[in-house]
Amino acid sequence: MISVVKGGLTAVPGFRATGVRTGIKHRGLDFFLLASEKGSVPSAGLFTSNKVKGAPIQVTQKNLEDQKLGAIVANSGCANAYTGKTGLKNAEKMTKLTARALDMDPDDVGVASTGLIGTQLPMDLIQEGVDKALETLSNTWEAGENAAKALMTTDTMVKEIAVETDLEDGTKVTIGGAAKGAGMIHPDLQATMLAFITTDAYITPAGLKSALKKSVDQSFNMVSIDRDTSPNDMVIALANGLANNERITRKHPSKKFQEGLDKVTTELAKKIAKDGEGAKHFIRVRVEGAKNLENARLAARAVAGSNLVKAAVFGNDPNWGRIVTALGYSGASFKPEKVSISVRSEGKEAPVVLDGEGLPGESLNQASKIMDSDEIEIYIKLDSGKGAATAWGCDLTKEYVEINSKYST
Amino acid sequence: MISVVKGGLTAVPGFRATGVRTGIKHRGLDFFLLASEKGSVPSAGLFTSNKVKGAPIQVTQKNLEDQKLGAIVANSGCANAYTGKTGLKNAEKMTKLTARALDMDPDDVGVASTGLIGTQLPMDLIQEGVDKALETLSNTWEAGENAAKALMTTDTMVKEIAVETDLEDGTKVTIGGAAKGAGMIHPDLQATMLAFITTDAYITPAGLKSALKKSVDQSFNMVSIDRDTSPNDMVIALANGLANNERITRKHPSKKFQEGLDKVTTELAKKIAKDGEGAKHFIRVRVEGAKNLENARLAARAVAGSNLVKAAVFGNDPNWGRIVTALGYSGASFKPEKVSISVRSEGKEAPVVLDGEGLPGESLNQASKIMDSDEIEIYIKLDSGKGAATAWGCDLTKEYVEINSKYST
Numbered sequence: 001m002i003s004v005v006k007g008g009l010t011a012v013p014g015f016r017a018t019g020v021r022t023g024i025k026h027r028g029l030d031f032f033l034l035a036s037e038k039g040s041v042p043s044a045g046l047f048t049s050n051k052v053k054g055a056p057i058q059v060t061q062k063n064l065e066d067q068k069l070g071a072i073v074a075n076s077g078c079a080n081a082y083t084g085k086t087g088l089k090n091a092e093k094m095t096k097l098t099a100r101a102l103d104m105d106p107d108d109v110g111v112a113s114t115g116l117i118g119t120q121l122p123m124d125l126i127q128e129g130v131d132k133a134l135e136t137l138s139n140t141w142e143a144g145e146n147a148a149k150a151l152m153t154t155d156t157m158v159k160e161i162a163v164e165t166d167l168e169d170g171t172k173v174t175i176g177g178a179a180k181g182a183g184m185i186h187p188d189l190q191a192t193m194l195a196f197i198t199t200d201a202y203i204t205p206a207g208l209k210s211a212l213k214k215s216v217d218q219s220f221n222m223v224s225i226d227r228d229t230s231p232n233d234m235v236i237a238l239a240n241g242l243a244n245n246e247r248i249t250r251k252h253p254s255k256k257f258q259e260g261l262d263k264v265t266t267e268l269a270k271k272i273a274k275d276g277e278g279a280k281h282f283i284r285v286r287v288e289g290a291k292n293l294e295n296a297r298l299a300a301r302a303v304a305g306s307n308l309v310k311a312a313v314f315g316n317d318p319n320w321g322r323i324v325t326a327l328g329y330s331g332a333s334f335k336p337e338k339v340s341i342s343v344r345s346e347g348k349e350a351p352v353v354l355d356g357e358g359l360p361g362e363s364l365n366q367a368s369k370i371m372d373s374d375e376i377e378i379y380i381k382l383d384s385g386k387g388a389a390t391a392w393g394c395d396l397t398k399e400y401v402e403i404n405s406k407y408s409t
Numbered sequence: 410m411i412s413v414v415k416g417g418l419t420a421v422p423g424f425r426a427t428g429v430r431t432g433i434k435h436r437g438l439d440f441f442l443l444a445s446e447k448g449s450v451p452s453a454g455l456f457t458s459n460k461v462k463g464a465p466i467q468v469t470q471k472n473l474e475d476q477k478l479g480a481i482v483a484n485s486g487c488a489n490a491y492t493g494k495t496g497l498k499n500a501e502k503m504t505k506l507t508a509r510a511l512d513m514d515p516d517d518v519g520v521a522s523t524g525l526i527g528t529q530l531p532m533d534l535i536q537e538g539v540d541k542a543l544e545t546l547s548n549t550w551e552a553g554e555n556a557a558k559a560l561m562t563t564d565t566m567v568k569e570i571a572v573e574t575d576l577e578d579g580t581k582v583t584i585g586g587a588a589k590g591a592g593m594i595h596p597d598l599q600a601t602m603l604a605f606i607t608t609d610a611y612i613t614p615a616g617l618k619s620a621l622k623k624s625v626d627q628s629f630n631m632v633s634i635d636r637d638t639s640p641n642d643m644v645i646a647l648a649n650g651l652a653n654n655e656r657i658t659r660k661h662p663s664k665k666f667q668e669g670l671d672k673v674t675t676e677l678a679k680k681i682a683k684d685g686e687g688a689k690h691f692i693r694v695r696v697e698g699a700k701n702l703e704n705a706r707l708a709a710r711a712v713a714g715s716n717l718v719k720a721a722v723f724g725n726d727p728n729w730g731r732i733v734t735a736l737g738y739s740g741a742s743f744k745p746e747k748v749s750i751s752v753r754s755e756g757k758e759a760p761v762v763l764d765g766e767g768l769p770g771e772s773l774n775q776a777s778k779i780m781d782s783d784e785i786e787i788y789i790k791l792d793s794g795k796g797a798a799t800a801w802g803c804d805l806t807k808e809y810v811e812i813n814s815k816y817s818t
Contacts, residue, residue: 052737052745082733082745084766117730118767231737307716308813315814321526324491328461328640336461336491357493358527398807404717405724 001166002263008160009034010144011176012198014240018143019150020132022125025077025115029150031129032074032112033098034196034238035137040070040108041240044209046216048233054081054117055091057234060110063095067205069238070105072196073098074112075129076153076180081117081231090121097130110236114180114194115153117231144176151180151194154403159271165260171245173201173257177264181223181272193220195235195268201257202241203248210250211258212237219265222297222391223273224305237261273392274375278399281313283392284377290387295332297389302330303378304393313376314395318343318367320352323378338383345373410575411672417569418443419553420585421607423649427552428559429541431534434486434524438559440538441483441521442507443605443647444546449479449517450649453618455625457642463490463526464500466643469519472504476614478647479514481605482507483521484538485562485589490526490640499530506539519645523589523603524562526640553585560589560603563812568680574669580654582610582666586673590632590681602629604644604677610666611650612657619659620667621646628674631706631800632682633714646670682801683784687808690722692801693786699796704741709800711739712787719805722785727752727776729761732787747792754782 009017014037019029045064047057056074063069073094080087095109102109113121136143148160162176179195203211216235248254274282285304290296303309306326312319320341327334337356342349350367352359370376418426423446428438454473456466465483472478482503489496504518511518522530545552557569571585588604612620625644657663683691694713699705712718715735721728729750736743746765751758759776761768779785 050734050737051741051743052733079730082730082765082767084746117734231734311810311813314810317814321488321491324461325459325526325640328459333460337493356491358491396810396813398810401720401723401805401807401810404720404805405726 002163002260005162005164005174007141007162007176008144008148008178009176009196009198010139010141011162012174013200014038014242015198016137016139016143017147018133018136018138019146019148020129020136022129022132024075024122024125028152029146030076031133032147032150033071033133033137034147035071035102036238036240038240039104040068041238042067042203042205042208043069043236043238044205044212045234045236046212048231050231052082052231054079054113054232055083055087056080056111056113057232058088059091059095060112060234063107063110066107068108069110069236070108071098071102072110072112072236074151075126076151077115078113078119078121079115079117079232080113080121083118083120086120090123093123094126097127101130101134112194112234114151114232144178148178151178153180154277155180155275157271157275159268159275161264161267163260163263165256167245167254167256169246171243173199173243173245173260175199175260175264177268179268179272193230193233193272195220197235197237197264199237199239200242201239201248202243202245203239203257204250206250207248207253208237208239211253211261214258215261215265218262219269222301222389223269224301224391224393270392273394276394277403278397279394280397281395282375283313283394285380285391285393286377287380287382288388289382289384291333291385292387293389296387298330299327299332299334299380299382300389300391302326303380304391307396310393310396313371314397316368316371318352318364318371320358323380324353327380334382334384340381342379343367343370344377344379345370345375411572411669414571414573414583416550416571416585417553417557417587418585418605418607419548419550420571421583422609423447423651424607425546425548425552426556427542427545427547428555428557429538429545431538431541433484433531433534437561438555439485440542441556441559442480442542442546443556444480444511445647445649447649448513449477450647451476451612451614451617452478452645452647453614453621454643454645455621457640459640461491461640463488463522463641464492464496465489465520465522466641467497468500468504469521469643472516472519475516477517478519478645479517480507480511481519481521481645483560484535485560486524487522487528487530488524488526488641489522489530492527492529495529499532502532503535506536510539510543521603521643523560523641557587560587562589563686564589564684566680566684568677568684570673570676572669572672574665576654576663576665578655580652582608582652582654582669584608584669584673586677588677588681602639602642602681604629606644606646606673608646608648609651610648610657611652611654612648612666613659615659616657616662617646617648620662620670623667624670624674627671627798628678631710631798632678633710633800633802679801682803685803686812687806688803689806690804691784692722692803694789694800694802695786696789696791697797698791698793700742700794701796702798705796705798707739708736708741708789708791709798711735712789713800713802716805719802722780723804723806725777725780727761727773727780729767732789733762743791743793749790751788752776752779753786753788754779754784
């Protein structure tokens, strides 16, 4: 039984967080700090597969080599990516300033940045951020929310969640998370966008890494806003063990913990899809009957990522020809003559393709009416096996183009 | 010495063509016929890699098994894709009606369709098209232009070209071509969009196939409008041998013929990119210094295909961070710290990244001014080898979204 509880990162005992304003971003909170009261704890991370890796990615990967972190510092407004040796030094400096303030080893601090690529971090403002953060660091839910707010760039809504779940041994554990993501969103395979997760579960680093990888593959890695994979994607989980449950390891995983973690990552992934730049429709693509899981994922992600499908959804157009086309180039194997497709929203459903045949205009008009909703599902039934997967995305709107064509130098 | 000559498909001796109106499309010419006066001649084709293949693809692939065709019939306004057994029968019927009119074997007729996916061809209009086409079939350049016009869907300009070139043995050969393409354009590897090519060169089918494959890889396969690969892409070349040159074969290819063919396919590819749905900027992406040809192509095509780069170009924004990001996920291997990028148009050039470092605001302002032009080039210099490639595309505009969000049932 998983229950959603108030708050995000700080809903978990033993974690404090904050978000403050330094002025790196032109408005709003822009400096994030998460700290473990116990100091460094078992941690796991997954990073972008983009060959161009931002400086914070390089530093955090190094600091995670011992599979432990005690704090994460982050800023929005400047990605510190493609910033050369100076950028690398600045990312290291961020961990040092944070470590000094928290009386930790710099190697125990993870660092993340998001915003414009190619500009150097204003280090005086970073120092100011550390000072202000130290004053406001707290375990209240407001502090957790501020932390989540400080990660936002073109995001329009805060993305956080916390759940409680009972493990197999009866222990209650809490898992909290915060994320950002609005554009340049198409996490690739072993990677993801900016997301941080806390838990009080007692779990080994290898167990945590394994659970995180599984969870990310079916959540963040199934979101596409624009098929552009960022150089700064990262997801990090910290587990402080305060729940004192029977130890979870890679060889002895906990199904209940996995379910709780999946709930957190999936809800954050959905929030990211809902908040895609310029989005008017949240799109859920559900594929069933695929040859296997991998085929289901390929199919779902291709449909959720197609510019033409996304533009059609913007116009409430049940253009199933584009859906079938995306299935065709997805790489998934299936029999075109066995495909059925319907659109769903608010408990209603309209079929548009039945056993490989497109349905007539009246069905499509019905489908179009159903699509006139903030949240729709494209349900695809293949007939090749038992593979099923869900992908999330949003429509392609004129506002997306507007947001991304503004020359801002 | 390659010279461009007036006309397209019919600039080549021995080929007649026409475009007529039947009413399949809501306005304009919509029925295409190309016929070889010699009857069936050596021919080669490349087809979509999409798993969902339109009925015309299936029929034409079969008819090309003997590597000969004598005519191509095509329509716009209805793709005859995802139309089941009826669609397949209708595509075969199109070849039969055409064959009867031209006194040919149905197996010698290629067939193509473009337009809406999932609706059946109105066969009475197809019959009407064949009748009208037979009356107007001609070797004039106007007839060739009408044929090219009849292929258009959301295209706004005719795409045709013809070149003359002297072969190694001194013989003059002519190569003509016509194409269509505006949306759902991202030809995949061994495939391409609708394009037909005629030549009077004396060449074996295997020699023609080999030359065509090489040519398409560096032309049509380097165009991306929206990263959506259509189920109906095809390119077909017919060679009637009237030029009486020394026979070209796969083992004895002609460099001069290849150059002429490359000129035809490249110019058609550029016309397709220029006419991308809603395009305001034509974008040429030139990559040099890549590890090898394959790496250069991956890099060029990723940049030309990135939604974020395309939206930035729409806003005259020299957002090189997005270019570097696309390079990073392209799959090409390169050293990020060795990349240089500049933008060019109308003989002017502004660097934006030099040896891995982003240039300051004044350089970017200069670049933005240069980008305020109908045609721009993004020039990327890697420093990993001698691979070079060019890709073509267009910007992502609000009009693209407008065009593709209209619900038209």
